[in-house]
Amino acid sequence: MPKVKVDGVELEVPAGATVLQACEMAGKEIPRFCYHERLSIAGNCRMCLVEVKPGPPKPQASCALPAAEGQEIRTDSEMVKKAREGVMEFLLINHPLDCPICDQGGECDLQDQSVAYGRGSSRYHEHKRAVTEKYMGPLIKTVMTRCIQCTRCVRFSEEITGVDEIGALYRGENMQISTYLEKASTHELSANVIDLCPVGALTSRPYAFEARPWELKKTISIDVSDAVGSNIRVDARGREAMRILPRVNDDVNEEWLSDKGRYMVDGLSKRRLDRPFIRLDGKLKAVSWDEALAAVAKIAPGNSIAAVAGDLVDVETMYAAKKLLSGLGSSVLEGRQTGLAYNTANLAAVNFNSGLAGIESADAILIVGSHVRWEAAVLNARLRKAVKHGAKVFIIGPEWATTYPAEFLGSDASVLNALPAHVWSALQGAKRPALIIGGAGLAKGALEAGLAISEQLGLVRTLEDGSVWNGFNVLHMAASRMGGLVLGYAQKGGINDVAAAKPKLLLSLGADEVDYAKFADSMIVYVGHHGDKGAHAADVILPASAFTEKAGIYVNTEGRVQFAEKAVFAPGDAREDWAILRAIAQVLNVNVGFDSFDELRSALFAEYPALLVDGGLIDFGPLPTGVSGSAAGEIAYPIKDFYLTNPIARASETLARCSAELLHGSQPQAEAAE
């Protein structure tokens, strides 16, 4: 642990730290453009220059210089000030003065740092370089004249996504960042380069010229596009959510967000259910709330009521529905819309036990029936990290384009019953072996077979350092899944049991993936926010709130409880889900035990104390033992189109364009002249 002096203050820094990190530990701000904590060190912007003794009598790039014993670092000397001014001046030589029409304006590193560290005025009177536009797909807008060649985007695509598409072409003054054929970026995390870009070279294409950062109200929320529960920030202006950005959470999403989670935001204002409807003579008719609730009351289901939760709903909604049903004497709850019926007696067996961050340290990973890139794009980046650290990855299921070396063992789940010898020995020889079972695996009985293997291999073990390693993981795809399972949204036979119960009233909580043909005899009351499949099948539509329009708790696939806040109000006559369910309880004469959202939460926490801690992990106890079973059948991944997996995404123009252009190969749409 070297001791260094930063501006006269002595401190001890961890071995391997850089001078830049040492300065940060000392509370000094070091300006930078190319350096990024999660990327390799490039050292090409020179903005982080500091004075270091002993060393050559010139400023040094602190990001690439290891902190060493006895160093005297100065960040406040005249030399450093002049060096920063000089670097800033060089960077601005070719940077256009177009901040007023630049979308990065107001949140631009170059802008901020030139104010803080620049000379204040320009001495440069010659012509500036201009760079031709580059096409990087429907999500990323490029104005490459603004590029300062920090190469963060190049390093991101090479290191994090594993899809080498972006490069630095030509050289010197003519260096340009480009994809070699100017094709669209085809990776699920591609839009993160927008956040990484310290200037306005790469900005969000759908968000272009929409708003300025200082106009936006920022609300912390949770991404519902998959079961990872990425931490997000919803930026809203007035009643409209303008954009979604990732928040840093090292346990969950680091600081990345999948393109779907980021860009389904425009779907929030399209195809919305903004007033109640009832079906009369086969046609939906807009009615008032009173009429709609009266229609529900008329169904008078008694205890012949069932509830199906959609993929995007929060725990509170499911809890309110559960209370409603139990008040009527029913407990027919289900959340696995597409017919999965795995055993949920022990939730530890359907949890991502190693943790999203923990899987990085695994050294042998067997994936059964999961297209991880599409089912949990952020997790795929973690798997890539694990492979970079030396992990071996084996996959059972149809082949997909992994972003790391992986061996496909066949597409039939029965491979799991008798693993090839080399796979078995790799898992057996591993210190931290891990098994990941995806939804497609669960459908083919991989859960029992996986648990049996887990016991044989000892996936749960105490490591040499005394910590416990649990390598048995189930990867879900729905944001509501773990929360639903905790609340008991699972029937033994899955949704088929619900259909078999022939409920008089089927309460659909934004469930848009259900095969409603099975419920032809039921009256379907749809409580949801988009005019999607569920609304088409509904007899009564009660317009509810999307995830940005209500406070809610989500439990992600690793059992982490996360609280989202309300960013905007729901459009039109739409109401928050819990209030709708409370109103239904009223007309059905049921006492659900709460009259306000706070009372609902109190009741929820009293019943499920594990949900109380924001960011906490639910302890599901030990894995079941003595389980046996065999997997069989051809694995088929449930996601056919990454960009269109939920009703919000299906309403989004941006994602429709992504789907057409990136997955189905249609030609890029011509941009309207600006």
Added chain:
Amino acid sequence: MLSRGVHPLMADRHIYPDSPELRARWGNFVWTEANAAKAKEIVARYPEGRQRSASMPLLDLAQRQVGAETNTQGWLPIPVMEYVANYLDMPIIRVVEVATFYTMYNLVPVGKFHVQVCGTTPCMLRGSDDLISVCKAKKMPTGSVSEDGLWTFTEVECMGNCSSAPMVQINDDNYEDLTVERFEGILDALARGESPKTGTQEPGRHTVEPAGALSNLTAMVNENHDYRGEW
């Protein structure tokens, strides 16, 4: 106002656009038998796991093969760069980065003779402007090929032949100590299909030894001499 000093051709350097015609012409590029053996030998020079290092010599080899096929100095169409990337099992963009960085890789078609005139200070002081005028008078285009298919002209930066300036590099050969007459003679000889003498064109000079009598460091001729006290 000062000029930027950006060389016009440098700024113009660009990848030849991808098109179905380009794919049709170069899409099935493979090593010739001789080059396949050579490529294998080149890759074997590098340690296991470092095969990417061979991208530079292989791009050169590919450029020469394209040159042999088109009777020019050769260039690198996108499908050929893709072939090299696939051959080395590396991302195409990384190969394109290398090819665009080094100016000796031609990104657009060049003529049979790629005339690269050095225009950096020593050559300029010794008359490279006149050599450039010769090229212009012969209607050698920049960034494309002359009508007869023979010439492409490029002004380049220092080639390291300053003591025999001015100099011109034509394909793999240097022609030094040029004057307008000597340069024209070389170009005419090349056009006739002859192989003019390479290197210095100064009669009696062999390489870059002092032209005429020794003019500096004279005290060093016979023995080592410490000049430092005299500065």
